[in-house]
Amino acid sequence: MSLNISVVFQGGLDNLFSKKPSHKLTIPATSDGKPANLTYLIFWLRDNLLSEREELFIQDGTVRPGILVLVNEVEGSGDGTDWELLGEGDYELKSGDEIIFISTLHGG
Amino acid sequence: MSLNISVVFQGGLDNLFSKKPSHKLTIPATSDGKPANLTYLIFWLRDNLLSEREELFIQDGTVRPGILVLVNEVEGSGDGTDWELLGEGDYELKSGDEIIFISTLHGG
Amino acid sequence: MSQLRLEDYRRYGRQLILDGIGLPGQVKLQSSSVVVVGAGGLGCPAIQYLAAAGVGTIGIIDHDVVELSNLQRQILHTEETIGVHKAISAALSAQRINPNIKVEPISSALLPENALELLKPYDVILDCTDNVPTRYLLSDTAVALGTPLVSGAAQKFDGQLCVYNLGKDGPCYRCLFPRPPAPELTGSCEEVGILGAVTGVIGNLQALEAIKLITGLNDGKASLLIYSALSSPPFRSIRLRSRKPTCAACGSEGNKVGTISSIDYITFCGGPRPDWEARGL
C-alpha cells in the first residue's frame, strides 16, 4: 500500500532536493511486502528526490552525521519526537506522517 | 451541550486571567438553547475566568479595541483565520476549538 | 544605476555570495532608502543591521534625547550621548558601523502635519515607535504613500512583528485594529517594563524584513509574528487576511466605514497628553 507523507528539509538540506524545503509525497509500498519504515524512506528519497551529492544525505546506510530526523513534530504542542526514540530507522511510516530532516548548522 | 475548548491569552492579556496564558475549558451550554458563539464565550470568560479589570477585556459588548481574536490558528500551516472572517461574535464554537486573544503591543 | 566600489566586494562578500542577494541584491540595497521611526529599543538594532548590510540611505526620526534609563536596551546610545537627540546619537553610531552609507537624522516629532512630507522620500518605513497614536499615524501615512510598513512592538517579555500595507492586498494596521484602544488603558511610555534583548530580537527581525522587501525576497504574504520570550514555543506565526474593503484607511472608495479621527494621533510620549474630556472621561 502506498503512503502519503510530508517531508521537510531544513538547515540547507533543501539544496540537495531541488531547493524545495517542503514536499508532499506518495511513497510506494515496499517490494518485499515489509512495512515501509524510515530507512526505506531515506533510500527512496535518495533514489527519487535527491538532486545532487548523495554523500551529504546518506552515509553508512543511514543519514549522515549532523542530520536530525524528526517524526510528526507538532509545533506549539512541542511534542515532536526525534527518531532515536522511535527505534531509529525501524520506525514504521503511516499515512499523514510529517518527517523533518534538519542539518545542524555550524556557522556564526 | 457543553464544549471543550482551549483559550490562549497573549500580549499581556494573561495578566487579566490569573497570569496564565493557556486554559483548557469546559464551556457550559447556553441557557436559552442557542448555540454557544464567540460573544457567549467572551462574556463567559468575563464572568468565570477574568481575575481583574474587565475594561481591559470587554467594551461595548465585545472585546475592547486593540484585541485580535483568532479561531483555530494552526501554526506552521499558517491557515489561522481571524474572527472577522467568521462573522465576528456570531462564530459558533465547536468542541476542540482553540481561541486566541492577542492584545496589540505598542512599546518600543 | 549605482555600482559597487571595489572595497564593497570585500565588505559585503558574505552576503554577495547568497542565493537571492548577489550583486543585483547588493546594488538594490545600496540604491534603497529606509526610514526608521523611533531610535529606541527597536530602532537601534534595526538601524544597526540596515547600516551593516549597506542600505544606501537610512532616515532616523526621533525627537527624544538620550537618557540613562535608555541604555539598558538602546544599544546605539552611550553615556557620552546622554542629553543628545536620539536621532543624532543613533546616526553617529550607524556611521561608525558603515561610513559609506548616507544617514539622515531628523530630530523633530512625527506629526500629522509633517508625516507625509517626512516619510515620502523613503522606500520602506520601519515603525519602531513606543506609542499607539504614532502607530496609527504611521500606518495611515504609509497607506497614503503606498509604502510598505514594517511594524515592530515590544513590551515586557513579548514582541510582535508585522509587515503592513504589503503589495496590493496586504492589510494595514487599521484593518486589524480599526479603533485605537483608550490611551489610559495602554500605559504610558514610562510605566511598562521591557527586557532589552526582546526589543533586540524584534528590531533585528524588522531590519531583516526590510532587507527582504528591498531585495525581493519577501513572499508577499502578510503574517503577524508573535514572540513571547518566556513561552514555549516562543514564536507563533499568524497568517493575516487581505486588506479590508471597509477599512477607513485603506478600504476601497465607497466601502469605507468610519473615519480617521485626528484624535487617534494625539499623545506622543512626552508630548501633548490626550484630551480626557473629549473622550468622556
Add this chain to the structure above:
Amino acid sequence: MSQLRLEDYRRYGRQLILDGIGLPGQVKLQSSSVVVVGAGGLGCPAIQYLAAAGVGTIGIIDHDVVELSNLQRQILHTEETIGVHKAISAALSAQRINPNIKVEPISSALLPENALELLKPYDVILDCTDNVPTRYLLSDTAVALGTPLVSGAAQKFDGQLCVYNLGKDGPCYRCLFPRPPAPELTGSCEEVGILGAVTGVIGNLQALEAIKLITGLNDGKASLLIYSALSSPPFRSIRLRSRKPTCAACGSEGNKVGTISSIDYITFCGGPRPDWEARGL
C-alpha cells in the same frame, strides 16, 4: 551579595519593574559571569545585550582579528579596529555600552588543552563559534564543568538555537549529534554566505536565554529553535529528549557508547587543517 548602586536603579529601571526580574534578578545578573566564545556574527549581538542588561562579568574568547569582510554583520567591530583582535575590539564596544561591568577579553584560541581552565570561571557559556570542532569541544567541556551551554548557529538565511546541558536531564550537543560530520562536507568559514541580521536574531536570542538562565526564568525544558528567514512560518520549536544514557560525553558511567576522539576538535577556522589521511580520504 553585591548591591546596586544608586544610578543603577535609573539605568536598569525598565527591567527592574519586570515581574520575574526585579531587584533580586538584577543583583543576580550583576553577580553572574557569562563567557561568549566567538566575537563574530553571533557573539557581537549577544555581548551587546548581555552588557546592556548588566551582566557583571563577560568573558570574550576569540583569537581572530577584525577584517573588513566581518563588518557586514559583526556590529561591535568597526573600520577603526580592523587588524585588532576581535576579543579586544568587542570588549571596547561592550564597555562603551556599559562601563560598569567587567569585560575580560581573551585573545587565545580555545583548544582541548586550555578549554577547561578558560571556561571554568563562568556561570554560563555561549557558543557563538563558526565551526564544528569547537562546537564539540565546547559541549564536552560544558558537560565536564556542569555549565549550561547556550548554543547558536547561523548560515545563509537560517539559524538554530539550543540550550544544551540544561539542568539534570538536558541533552548535550553530542547526545543529538554523536558523530561530527566530515569537515569536507560542512564548508569552510569562508565559503558559506550569511545575512547579518540572521546572526543578529540568533545572537540576541542567545543573550536572552543566558539572562533567563541567570534570573531563573528558564523553564528547564530543552528545545531546539529553528529559524529560517525566508520560510513561513519562520520559526519552529522542537522539544528535545532527555540526556542520552549512552552519550559518550554526558551518559551515565557504564552505559557510554563510543569515545570522544581528539580528532573531533581539530580545525579551528584559520587554524590547523584536518588530517585527511587519518580520515581515509
